[in-house]
Amino acid sequence: MPSKKPQSGKLSGSWLFLLGVALLYLFLLPVQEEFIHSSFSRFLHMGKELLPVLGLVFFFLWLFNLMGSLQGKAAQLTGNNSGAKGWLLAMAMGVLSHGPIYPWYPLLHELQKKGTRPALLATFLYARSIKLPWLPVMAHYFGLSYMLTLTLLILLFSPLHGWLVENFCESQEQLGPKKQ
DSSP: OOOOOOOTTOOOHHHHHHHHHHHHHHHHTTTSHHHHHHHHHHHHHHHHHHHHHHHHHHHHHHHHHHHOOHHHHHHHHTSTTOHHHHHHHHHHHHHHOOSOSTTHHHHHHHHHHTTOOHHHHHHHHHHTTOOGGGHHHHHHHHOHHHHHHHHHHHHHHHHHHHHHHHHHHHHHHHHOOOOO
16 A cells, blocks of 8 residues: 655645644634633643653553564464463453454454464453443443343353354364355
């Protein structure tokens, strides 16, 4: 995929947008001075709040780069001989993973190519249905015993689900080669 580099002498759309907003604010400054000052102070306040979070994100990116091949290590921990450690890791990582699922698919694909068992991938995906931030809300609306029971059952059945998926995939492979 070719990169979209601006041609020499031309500004990219994002720089043009920033320049346009800055010019608009400069144009409105004599007319709406109070609005411009409050807007700029809100911008600075938001920047101060986001700066520590961005710093933490960059710290973790730096830390993961130091750790080297994180995917290779994860594949070793979840390979065919991973045992109970692999199952527990798949369940824990499934519970701890957040956000939309689609960014996880390329990582899971790479782990599968490096030897991660399909059972552990399915266990990870099943355990993702436990959403830690929503547990207090679920407890509030449905009660603590319901929330604990449902969460425990999801955790207990995630390895069974993974095992069933792996056995189904193996039985399909024995029936014949995949058609492409």
